[in-house]
Amino acid sequence: MNYQDTIVEKVEGWLEITINRPEKMNSIREQTAEEILCALSEAEHDRGIGAIILKGAGRAFCTGVDASEFELREGEYFDFYRKRKRSRKVNFLFRELTDYTKPIISAIEGFALGGGLELALVGDMIVAGADAKFGMPEVRLGLMPGGGGTQTLPRLIGKALAKELIWTGRRISASEAKEYRLVNHVTESGKAVEKAQELARSICANAPLSVMLTKSAIDRGMDMALTDGMAAEGDASFLLYFSDDRHEGLSAFREKRPPAFSGK
Known part of the structure; x- marks a missing residue:
C-alpha cells in the first residue's frame, strides 16, 4: 500500500505505526484509517511481529476524526447511517x-482527545509522556463519544470517573491519567516511545501464542461471569499443551538457555 497519512516501520520484533498528519493534529480521515487497518492486517499474519x-x-x-469528511447531505441521512x-x-x-x-x-x-x-x-x-493531555470534549460541541468511549472508559476507570470526564469535557494531565489508571506508565516528556519499546521488547521475548490466548481470555473474560471466564481460560490453556512453543519453553527452562519461540 502507498502510505500517505502514516509511517509504518518494523523495529526489532514489533511494528511501529505513526499517524503522520501533524498539520491536522493527527486527526483521522478515511485514508488514515485504511492505512492503519492495512498495516495491522499484514502484521497480524507476520510471525516476526x-x-x-x-x-x-x-x-x-x-x-x-477529521470533521471535514463528516458530511451529512440532505436526504442521505440513512445512507450515511449504513456507511x-x-x-x-x-x-x-x-x-x-x-x-x-x-x-x-x-x-x-x-x-489524545x-x-x-x-x-x-x-x-x-497506554504509555504517556509527562506533557500528554487527555480528554473527551464532545459534549462541549453538542456531540458524544462515538468510537466506543462510553464503553471503554468506564470499564477502565469506573462509571463515576468516566461520567465526570465525559460530562465535563475537561482535559486531564498524564499524572492524573496515571492516578485514574488510564495509563500504565508516565515518562519524561519525549520518552513515551522509548518506554513503549521497552514493553514491546519484553512482550516479544515471550511465546506469541501464550500472549495471544491470554489477551483473548482477559478481554473476553471482562464481559463474562467469573465461572464462564475461568472455563474459557481453562480451554485456552489446554490448547497450548499441543503447541511447539510449549515444548520449546520447557526444554529451554531445563537446559538453562533462552527459548526460541516460533509461534507454532
Whole structure:
C-alpha cells in the first residue's frame, strides 16, 4: 500500500505505526484509517511481529476524526447511517482493534482527545509522556463519544470517573491519567516511545501464542461471569499443551538457555 497519512516501520520484533498528519493534529480521515487497518492486517499474519506501537507525529497523538469528511447531505441521512455501520473505514478501525490478536501499545505525547483517546482505549496499554493531555470534549460541541468511549472508559476507570470526564469535557494531565489508571506508565516528556519499546521488547521475548490466548481470555473474560471466564481460560490453556512453543519453553527452562519461540 502507498502510505500517505502514516509511517509504518518494523523495529526489532514489533511494528511501529505513526499517524503522520501533524498539520491536522493527527486527526483521522478515511485514508488514515485504511492505512492503519492495512498495516495491522499484514502484521497480524507476520510471525516476526509480536506487538504494535501506535504513536503520533508532532504535537499530538491523535485528536479524533477529521470533521471535514463528516458530511451529512440532505436526504442521505440513512445512507450515511449504513456507511457508518458497514463501510466507513474510520468506524471499522475502532471495532477492529478490540478483536486484534497482538498487543497494541499506544505511546502518547501531546494531545489524545476525543476519538484520539478512544483509539488508544481500544488498544491494550497506554504509555504517556509527562506533557500528554487527555480528554473527551464532545459534549462541549453538542456531540458524544462515538468510537466506543462510553464503553471503554468506564470499564477502565469506573462509571463515576468516566461520567465526570465525559460530562465535563475537561482535559486531564498524564499524572492524573496515571492516578485514574488510564495509563500504565508516565515518562519524561519525549520518552513515551522509548518506554513503549521497552514493553514491546519484553512482550516479544515471550511465546506469541501464550500472549495471544491470554489477551483473548482477559478481554473476553471482562464481559463474562467469573465461572464462564475461568472455563474459557481453562480451554485456552489446554490448547497450548499441543503447541511447539510449549515444548520449546520447557526444554529451554531445563537446559538453562533462552527459548526460541516460533509461534507454532
